[in-house]
Amino acid sequence: MNPDITNVAYLFAAVCFIVALKLMNSPVTARRGNRLAMVGMAVALVVTLFHPDIKPANLPIIAVTVLIGGVLGIASARRIQMTAMPQMVALLNGLGGGAVCLVALVEFLKTGQSSAPPDAVHGITTILSAIIGSMSFSGSLVAFGKLQEWLPGRPITFKGQQTINILLLVVILALALAVLAFGAATLPVFIGLVVCSLILGVSAVLPIGGADMPVVISLLNSFTGCAAGLAGFVLLNTALLIGGGLVGASGLILTLQMCVAMNRPLGNVLFGAVGSVIASSGQSAFAGRQPKSFSEEDAAILLSNSESVVIVPGYGMAVAQAQHQVKEMAAKLMAMGIDVKYAIHPVAGRMPGHMNVLLAEADVPYDQLYELEQINPLFPETDVVLVIGANDVVNPAARYDKSSPIYGMPILDVDKAKTVIVLKRSMNPGFAGVENELFLMDNTVMVFGNAKTTVTKITSALDKY
Amino acid sequence: MTLIAIVTIFILAIFVGIEVISKVPATLHTPLMSATNAIHGVVLVGGLLVLGAADGPLMTALGIAATLFGTLNVVGGFAVTDRMLEMFKVRKRSSDK
Numbered sequence: 001m002n003p004d005i006t007n008v009a010y011l012f013a014a015v016c017f018i019v020a021l022k023l024m025n026s027p028v029t030a031r032r033g034n035r036l037a038m039v040g041m042a043v044a045l046v047v048t049l050f051h052p053d054i055k056p057a058n059l060p061i062i063a064v065t066v067l068i069g070g071v072l073g074i075a076s077a078r079r080i081q082m083t084a085m086p087q088m089v090a091l092l093n094g095l096g097g098g099a100v101c102l103v104a105l106v107e108f109l110k111t112g113q114s115s116a117p118p119d120a121v122h123g124i125t126t127i128l129s130a131i132i133g134s135m136s137f138s139g140s141l142v143a144f145g146k147l148q149e150w151l152p153g154r155p156i157t158f159k160g161q162q163t164i165n166i167l168l169l170v171v172i173l174a175l176a177l178a179v180l181a182f183g184a185a186t187l188p189v190f191i192g193l194v195v196c197s198l199i200l201g202v203s204a205v206l207p208i209g210g211a212d213m214p215v216v217i218s219l220l221n222s223f224t225g226c227a228a229g230l231a232g233f234v235l236l237n238t239a240l241l242i243g244g245g246l247v248g249a250s251g252l253i254l255t256l257q258m259c260v261a262m263n264r265p266l267g268n269v270l271f272g273a274v275g276s277v278i279a280s281s282g283q284s285a286f287a288g289r290q291p292k293s294f295s296e297e298d299a300a301i302l303l304s305n306s307e308s309v310v311i312v313p314g315y316g317m318a319v320a321q322a323q324h325q326v327k328e329m330a331a332k333l334m335a336m337g338i339d340v341k342y343a344i345h346p347v348a349g350r351m352p353g354h355m356n357v358l359l360a361e362a363d364v365p366y367d368q369l370y371e372l373e374q375i376n377p378l379f380p381e382t383d384v385v386l387v388i389g390a391n392d393v394v395n396p397a398a399r400y401d402k403s404s405p406i407y408g409m410p411i412l413d414v415d416k417a418k419t420v421i422v423l424k425r426s427m428n429p430g431f432a433g434v435e436n437e438l439f440l441m442d443n444t445v446m447v448f449g450n451a452k453t454t455v456t457k458i459t460s461a462l463d464k465y
Numbered sequence: 466m467t468l469i470a471i472v473t474i475f476i477l478a479i480f481v482g483i484e485v486i487s488k489v490p491a492t493l494h495t496p497l498m499s500a501t502n503a504i505h506g507v508v509l510v511g512g513l514l515v516l517g518a519a520d521g522p523l524m525t526a527l528g529i530a531a532t533l534f535g536t537l538n539v540v541g542g543f544a545v546t547d548r549m550l551e552m553f554k555v556r557k558r559s560s561d562k
Contacts, residue, residue: 054517236471237511
């Protein structure tokens with residue numbers, strides 16, 4: 001195919017990607033945006049098949065590979081639970097990074113076969129996309145393992161970890177220079193470079209706590225984008241350049257926005273090893289207190305006697321798949337003339353916006369969802385706050401306890417409400433591994449048990465009042 | 466393509482990325498992350514080129530792996546984003562309030 005036609009098609013794809021991201025600004029147009037991006041991607045891929053480098057003899061194997069990947073991709077996308085979305089994104093991101101690394105490896109092998117003089121830009125971008133792609137691959141897999149709970153969620157640290165990471169980085173730089181200097185004769189060195197980058201990806205993500213994984217995934221998303229963009233330099237391909245550049249930049253912006261939501265600088269997230277020092281200090285004024293445990297009946301009485309209820313859903317609700325039951329309970333309360341609102345913390349769930357997805361799944365109308373800034377002034381006038389499987393985002397220690405790992409994170413001020421009912425499986429600390437004294441306060445009662453069962457029982461108990 | 470043209474394209478793409486993303490509401494951050502994740506699957510273009518030009522078992526094997534990873538990234542990413550956004554469909558404001 002005429003290269004001009006190919007490039008026009010790539011330009012069309014790029015415009016689709018940009019307009020798609022633009023349409024993602026509003027829930028009304030977001031789906032159309034995603035579909036537009038699909039169209040752009042399809043055009044870019046089809047046109048690539050007509051590239052002069054592609055041998056017709058290889059088309060069948062391309063078809064089979066794409067078919068297998070496509071079927072697997074669609075099947076897993078259909079089956080995945082909405083609660084497992086963060087690890088799905090992590091896994092797909094890792095695969096993207098792996099693809100970049102493999103493309104870079106092949107390009108490196110090709111330079112060894114060609115007689116053309118080595119080109120510095122080609123060499124540097126090949127090496128960079130291999131390094132970033134493989135870091136993103138292994139790092140994403142560790143993030144996936146942590147979210148899937150195959151790996152412990154709490155930070156895995158050991159002495160001298162930072163030193164080892166810095167050493168790895170130095171070794172990677174040295175190997176990269178060696179590859180640049182000695183060119184294609186250095187295949188083992190190039191492999192060594194990839195292996196070191198893979199190890200660095202693992203050791204950089206291991207010490208980061210499970211609660212911070214969304215930030216890590218977002219950052220690795222940006223990494224893969226950058227790596228894909230660099231691969232665009234290697235292949236002189238505008239689709240990769242623009243697609244990769246867009247995602248590299250947007251991923252970074254998104255990462256920084258998440259850090260702002262948690263009130264922690266990015267460096268602190270990456271190197272702070274939150275949760276490694278679990279607050280075991282006995283300085284709490286609530287030390288030795290026992291939480292008040294209520295039955296579902298008692299909770300139903302409290303709720304039915306209130307005028308305003310704010311529901312704070314957390315990851316525990318998501319794990320128990322209780323969003324539909326919560327919605328039913330809310331409907332019943334509203335039918336009783338009680339004002340019901342949902343308070344959504346920016347990092348509720350395990351990803352920003354994750355809770356909105358889950359509640360949308362249960363058909364909870366938008367206008368009942370309130371963001372942190374909107375709902376916090378309303379808590380003092382709220383009769384009952386129902387915390388369902390949320391923990392760190394309602395921990396008052398974030399406001400004043402400087403020794404707390406979550407100090408400074410904006411929280412939902414539920415403790416200011418008249419009564420707080422906390423539905424929780426047990427007294428285990430949350431994902432960040434921090435104790436929560438909200439559970440021990442005078443105006444707090446706990447209802448222990450699986451969120452789904454508890455909410456169902458409360459709902460049926462409400463019938464009596 | 467000259468080097469400067471390539472660098473120009475890349476840098477402008479970065480700025481467009483920053484500009485377009487800064488306006489997305491937090492509600493849509495998860496679908497957005499997932500959609501951008503699918504878009505960087507455009508590296509599949511590279512995978513196709515590598516597999517298409519492959520000669521010999523080593524290149525073919527590497528090409529197959531790159532293409533498979535890339536396809537999973539693109540197809541899985543877009544499909545899962547679409548599934549999420551489907552639930553954000555516009556509905557009339559609830560009348561039960």
